[in-house]
Amino acid sequence: xxxxxxxxxxxxxxxxxxxDRYLFLLKGFGMTLYLTFLSFLLGTVxxxxxxxxxxxxxxxxxxxxxxxKTFFIRLPTLVLLIIFVYMLFSNSSLDTVTLxxxxxxxxxxxxxxxxxxxxxxxxxxxxxEAARTLGMSxxxxxxxxxxxxxxxxxxxxxxxxxxxxxxxTSLVGFLAINDLxxxxxxxxxxxxxxxxxxxxxxxxxxxxxxxxxLLFKLVERERHLRLADFKKELGE
Amino acid sequence: MGKFRLRKLVVKEVFLLLxxxxxxxxxxxxxxxxxTADNLTGRKxxxxxxxxxxxxxxxxxxxxxxxxxxxxxxxxxxxxxxRVDAIATEMxxxxxxxxxxxxxxxxxxxxxxxxxAYLFSADRPELLEQFNQFIRDFRETEEYADILRRVxxxxxxxxxxxxxxxxxxxDRVLKxxxxxxxxxxxxxxxxxGEWEGGDVELITHFANSLGAKLELIDxxxxxxxxxxxxxxxxxLLSPESLLxxxxxxxxxxxxxxxxxxxxxxxxxxxxEEN
Numbered sequence: 001x002x003x004x005x006x007x008x009x010x011x012x013x014x015x016x017x018x019x020d021r022y023l024f025l026l027k028g029f030g031m032t033l034y035l036t037f038l039s040f041l042l043g044t045v046x047x048x049x050x051x052x053x054x055x056x057x058x059x060x061x062x063x064x065x066x067x068x069k070t071f072f073i074r075l076p077t078l079v080l081l082i083i084f085v086y087m088l089f090s091n092s093s094l095d096t097v098t099l100x101x102x103x104x105x106x107x108x109x110x111x112x113x114x115x116x117x118x119x120x121x122x123x124x125x126x127x128x129e130a131a132r133t134l135g136m137s138x139x140x141x142x143x144x145x146x147x148x149x150x151x152x153x154x155x156x157x158x159x160x161x162x163x164x165x166x167x168x169t170s171l172v173g174f175l176a177i178n179d180l181x182x183x184x185x186x187x188x189x190x191x192x193x194x195x196x197x198x199x200x201x202x203x204x205x206x207x208x209x210x211x212x213x214l215l216f217k218l219v220e221r222e223r224h225l226r227l228a229d230f231k232k233e234l235g236e
Numbered sequence: 237m238g239k240f241r242l243r244k245l246v247v248k249e250v251f252l253l254l255x256x257x258x259x260x261x262x263x264x265x266x267x268x269x270x271x272t273a274d275n276l277t278g279r280k281x282x283x284x285x286x287x288x289x290x291x292x293x294x295x296x297x298x299x300x301x302x303x304x305x306x307x308x309x310x311x312x313x314x315x316x317x318x319r320v321d322a323i324a325t326e327m328x329x330x331x332x333x334x335x336x337x338x339x340x341x342x343x344x345x346x347x348x349x350x351x352x353a354y355l356f357s358a359d360r361p362e363l364l365e366q367f368n369q370f371i372r373d374f375r376e377t378e379e380y381a382d383i384l385r386r387v388x389x390x391x392x393x394x395x396x397x398x399x400x401x402x403x404x405x406x407d408r409v410l411k412x413x414x415x416x417x418x419x420x421x422x423x424x425x426x427x428x429g430e431w432e433g434g435d436v437e438l439i440t441h442f443a444n445s446l447g448a449k450l451e452l453i454d455x456x457x458x459x460x461x462x463x464x465x466x467x468x469x470x471x472l473l474s475p476e477s478l479l480x481x482x483x484x485x486x487x488x489x490x491x492x493x494x495x496x497x498x499x500x501x502x503x504x505x506x507x508e509e510n
Contacts, residue, residue, distance in 0.1 A: 014486045049252050061249050090317035174310050176282065176303035176320075185458070186304060189286030192355075192461055193487040 015196045021187050025197070028183030029204050035097070035169040035179065036208065039104035040162055046105055047112025054117055065113075072110035077168050080107055085175060096175045108165045115161065119154035120146060140233055159216045163209055180204055271322055271343045271505055276300060281503065282311045282320040286457050288477035289324040289501050292347060306457075308333075315340065315506060322503040326352075328434075330502045331391035332419045343505035351495035352475035355484070358491050359467050367471075368494045370442050379441065383434045384497075387420045395420040397432035400440040405447030412439055413463060414473040416454040422473055424454070435473050438496070465489040475499070 016022040053065040072080070084103045085096060092099075123146045131141035173182035184197040191197075271279065277299035283290040285304040294302050303320050305311040314320045322343055325333060334340050356364045374380050386396050414422040414431065422433040431452045443450035453469060463469045476484075477499075481492040 011487070018483075018486070049255070053249060053252060056249055057245060058249065061253075085319070086313050086317055096319060174306055176305050176310075176314065178304075182285075182304065185285060188458070188461060189290065190483055191487050192465060192484050192490045194458070194462055194465070 011193060011196045014191050015187055015193060015200075019190075021190070024178070024183040024186055025180070025200060025204070028178055028180040028201075031097075031178055032166070032169055032180040032204075033208065035101060035104065035172065035177075036162070036166040039101045039169070040108060040165050042101065042105035043108030043112055043165065046109030047116055050109060050113030051116040051120070054113065055120070069110045069113050072106050073114070075107075077104070077107050078171055078174070081171060081175065096172075097177055100169075100172050100175060100177060104165060104168060107168070108161060111161055111164075112158065115154050115157050116150070119150040122153050123149045136233070144229060144233065155216065155220055159213070162212045162216075166205065166208055166212070271503060273344060273346075276346075279322065280320040282314050282323040284308070284311065284325075286461075287325075288350070288352065288475075288480060289326065291480050291483075292350075292477060292501060293324055298346075312337070315504070318506070322505045324501055324503055327500040327502050328387050328390070328420055329418070330504055331388070332395070333504060335391060335393075339507055340504050341507050342502050344503045345500050346503060347501040349498045349500065351478040352497045352499050353478050353481070353493045353495050355464060355472040355474070355476060356491050356493060357464050357467050357470060358485075358489055360470060361491075363470055364491055364493060366446065367442060370445050371494050371496055374438070374441060380438075383437055387434045390420045395433065397425070398437060399430075400437045400444075402440055402450045403444050403447070404449045408446060408448035409451055410439075410443045410446065410448040410471075411451050411453065411469045412471055412473050413455050413460045413469040414452045418474075421475070422452075435475065435496075439471075439473055 014021075016025070050065055050069055054062050054069070056062045056065070075083075080103045081100060084099050089099055127145050127149075128141050131145045132138065136144065169179060170181040172179050173185065176182075178186070180201055184201040187197040188194045278301060280301045280303055281293060282303045282305055283293060285306060290302065290304055293300050303314065305314065311320075311323050315323050316339070324346065327342075327345075330342050334342060354367070356367070382398070386398070389396065414436070416422070416424045418433070420433055421435045422431060424430065425432050436452065439452075440450055452473070455463065457474075460469070460472050460474070464472055471493075475497055476492070478492060478495055484490050484492065
């Protein structure tokens with residue numbers, strides 16, 4: 001038992017403390033958080049735009065958007081990254097992290113547009129018609145009738161999408177961006193002791209997952225439509 | 237009225253599409269000044285993860301911005317498209333690299349005559365002792381000098397491999413982890429399907445001195461580390477700088493042999509830059 005504890009202590013020393021190697025992991029953790037949340041936020045915006053364009057009354061626009069969305073869904077993320085960094089923007093001044101965020105955002109945006117589209121579609125058309133008959137504008141009907149139901153429908157899948165985005169960011173190692181996975185590889189290459197840093201990395205990913213779960217719990221609280229909402233909107 | 241609404245819709249949607257396009261603008265080609273020994277600070281240098289060049293150039297006195305890659309192909313792409321200013325390799329690899337890809341050239345020699353050695357599993361001290369004995373004698377032989385000459389000649393023409401027969405006299409097996417496609421160190425000849433390279437020849441001489449059957453296994457760096465620490469292979473046929481020895485041996489999984497080759501670390505750059 002004493003041997004085991006001593007070997008664990010030794011492992012912690014060379015993996016984390018010697019030459020401040022924990023800094024690699026901390027920076028990697030920061031980079032993964034940065035990549036995940038920024039590309040997810042941007043992805044949500046892109047997803048919303050895609051979703052809006054797909055509901056367009058002009059068939060050319062909605063078809064083009066659907067085609068674009070399918071294009072991004074069908075390309076593997078790694079291929080998308082290669083195309084972005086080494087083909088489309090090979091000579092640009094944008095740095096690799098920005099390009100990676102844009103690529104991830106487009107990929108995530110394509111998925112999110114699908115999530116949003118199906119969530120909005122599930123709301124019964126009759127409810128929108130009823131809201132319009134009550135004198136609401138189309139935007140009001142969307143905001144007060146469609147959106148609350150759509151959010152409720154979309155949230156479970158949307159939550160998973162954040163986790164998927166987070167896991168996909170581990171691909172950036174091949175562009176030499178020091179994210180969490182790459183940090184553990186760097187430490188392994190220095191210590192020739194692969195186990196501890198991999199365990200820490202796994203735990204760190206679980207922590208990010210748990211954090212995002214908590215964030216969504218705050219959003220997810222039930223909210224029912226009340227009569228006062230209409231009255232406020234109609235200015236009564 | 238209908239016409240007006242349609243136009244409004246079109247304008248709105250065109251603007252949304254434009255917004256998507258505008259996100260990707262602001263792309264101008266980067267300008268860089270040539271590389272010299274004095275202005276290394278802050279330069280972006282690509283290295284292979286876990287290689288000696290990674291370890292040595294990561295030290296703070298160089299002040300370099302290190303980009304670590306898994307594969308030579310990724311690193312080459314990064315250099316070609318100016319994602320990095322230079323890539324660092326050992327001189328013998330750089331010969332082959334620049335011969336096969338004439339758009340690159342050796343820009344700067346950063347470190348000279350560093351001692352490179354092999355990595356052994358710490359569980360087999362007797363094998364390490366045998367190897368150290370072998371390499372001390374082998375460095376004096378004509379075969380060793382011949383390998384060095386042919387490695388140097390690989391700057392102009394493909395490496396001239398010399399077939400060394402593996403003579404097996406005992407039932408011992410020497411399991412060696414090696415990289416494929418790493419001319420002139422170790423690679424599988426596509427025509428014959430056999431391992432060739434300077435280090436392969438050297439390790440075959442060592443196997444012959446033991447009378448052991450040589451078994452070369454192709455694997456990635458991550459896999460090599462795990463297989464060596466668990467004792468599935470006896471040594472890694474990837475020479476690493478002895479400057480790494482102190483750190484690598486700290487974990488108690490790995491020991492380094494006596495030096496096998498003397499190598500320089502160089503920076504490879506795009507030709508049009510200098």
